[in-house]
Amino acid sequence: MKSRRHFIQKLSAFTGASLLPSLKALSADNLLTISQLSPNKTVEELATDEDYWYQIQQAYTVSPQIINLNNGGVSPAPLVVQNAVERYGKFANEAPSYFMWRILDQGREPLRENLAKYAGVSPEEIAINRNATEALDTIILGLPLQKGDEIVMTRYDYPNMLHAYRQRELREGLKINYVELDLPAEDNDLIVKKFVEQMTPKTKVVHITHIINWNGQILPAKRIADEAHKRGIEVVIDGAHSFAHLEYKIPDLGGDYYGTSLHKWLSAPIGSGMLWMKKEKISKVFPLIPNDKPNSDNIRKFENLGTRPFMIEQAIGQALNFQLAIGNARKEARLRYLKNYWAKEAQSHIPKFKLNTSLKQEFSGALAHFGIEGLEGGKIEGELLGKFKIHTSPVKWEKLDGVRVTPHVYTTLNDLDRLLEGIKHIAKT
Ligand SMILES: Cc1ncc(COP(=O)(O)O)c(C=O)c1O
Known part of the structure; x- marks a missing residue:
């Protein structure tokens, strides 16, 4: 506990947060909350612990309207990061050339x-x-x-x-x-x-x-x-x-x-x-x-x-704190687990499905690309969005023609089950 507190103090000292006391507290709280959620599990065990990742999901403002599986394009920020942008923005706008250039600016180093x-x-x-x-x-x-x-x-x-x-x-x-x-x-x-x-x-x-x-x-x-x-x-x-x-x-x-x-x-x-x-x-x-x-x-x-x-x-700075709280190794393992979850299932059970990404650990992480025989990527992407409200990225580049799927730490297995349902439906019809 002592070393964790020391770690958090060190982190807070690094960020520009020290300029705004309320922000410092928020970062530290956020970090503690996330770390308290991670029990003593190995990286591999935690990768499949849906309760843990559900709590991580709650740190984001995930859309209930669509399932976002194009995090490779650009990723959302957790609420703690969004709030910091908003708070700093309001602060800066009180007198931009003073608060932004003279005060916020001190956080850069x-x-x-x-x-x-x-x-x-x-x-x-x-x-x-x-x-x-x-x-x-x-x-x-x-x-x-x-x-x-x-x-x-x-x-x-x-x-x-x-x-x-x-x-x-x-x-x-x-x-x-x-x-x-x-x-x-x-x-x-x-x-x-x-x-x-x-x-x-x-x-x-x-x-x-x-x-x-x-x-x-x-x-x-x-x-x-x-x-x-x-x-x-x-x-x-x-x-x-x-x-x-x-x-x-x-x-x-x-x-x-x-x-x-x-x-x-x-x-x-x-x-x-x-x-x-x-x-x-x-x-x-x-x-x-x-x-x-x-x-x-x-x-x-x-x-x-x-x-x-x-x-x-x-x-x-807030995003970095959030990343440190999850931990790189855990995040990588979870992302690979999510990719494997849907890609292995689709590869084994969906006729006409073609995976264009290696599933071996050293060759891929979260991102994967697939095609369906006889269908252009744009068509698959359109169907996934139109019928299933799943947002992916159509990728037609050099010899690849299909759809890229990119989950993130807030993606749930339910989201991926829905994706599988969508791919099955499209491949069948
Ligand atoms: C491999 C790679 N490099 C560079 C970029 C450009 O990133 P940005 O849009 O942040 O400039 C991207 C964006 O998707 C990318 O995938």
Whole structure:
């Protein structure tokens, strides 16, 4: 109990919450409430404990009208986070240039420390911004590359990132060498080999999407990064779908640069993201929005973003507390359990159902993609929404055509039973 109290005190000290006493109390209470719910169970036992996860669900404001199984697009924030945004917003609006720029602003450094600790890196390597696109485009467009330099990436990387490299290809004569992946994949040796085959003496950057958004494929980031480094090539990692979803620290992936959204798996307010790069790389990357010292090695040069809602940024602290209270390992296990629950059942019992995601632990977490023979993904998605009020994401990309299903910590087995009912019905008719 004593160590828990100490832990909570430390957490509260990290957040900007100390500026507003009521917020500090709320964060601590929330943390205690969640932790008291978790009995002494192993991660695997807790993953199937519906009573526990029901209480977690109650921390969200889940719609009773639709079942949201597109948390991969953007995730909702628990009420404690929503309340913080609202409270900070009201506070800021009393006199924005004073309360937002002079008071709320003081929470940024504690938040940076908190995020850095969670991510396993130095606070001097973390910039807080608005989404993964901003974080990764800062890297992609800011790296000093020139005509003839080559990039290795796959056609399954996120479109915004593909577009950023392609713009540099068009404008500055870079060249992209594509790794041709067949998804789902269950052979990491082959994946690494395919990446290595595209690396040449001219390659300067390898771009790796840790979890591919289209079907949830986990790539062996560290192994690919190690191969790149052996050849003197730098590595950019897109962690949009793995941060606060899989249990790891950023250095475990072996990259030099990393970007993620915080409004996906961390359940931070919508419009929050994070950039990381190794300290020694900072000075050579030009910011997207320059400050007066674009060559400096101060990571804060990437935060010269103009006037923006600091209430969103500051409420990231509440989302982080919430994440810590659940615990990364527990969350990953629960998310995988939910994915397996519906996907295994559908795969074994629904004719014409085709799963396009590996069910092996090292290759997927919460996200999965499926198709139904003879039906386009858009049609399946439309039926699920129209007839069953289940919101999913139609995914037609490269060789995939179907629907992506993404549960979150607030998803119940009832929701997934309803999904199975919907898929069965659609496959039959
Ligand atoms: C793999 C991947 N990278 C980057 C992004 C972009 O994220 P954001 O919308 O936060 O910029 C996404 C969004 O879905 C994604 O799936």
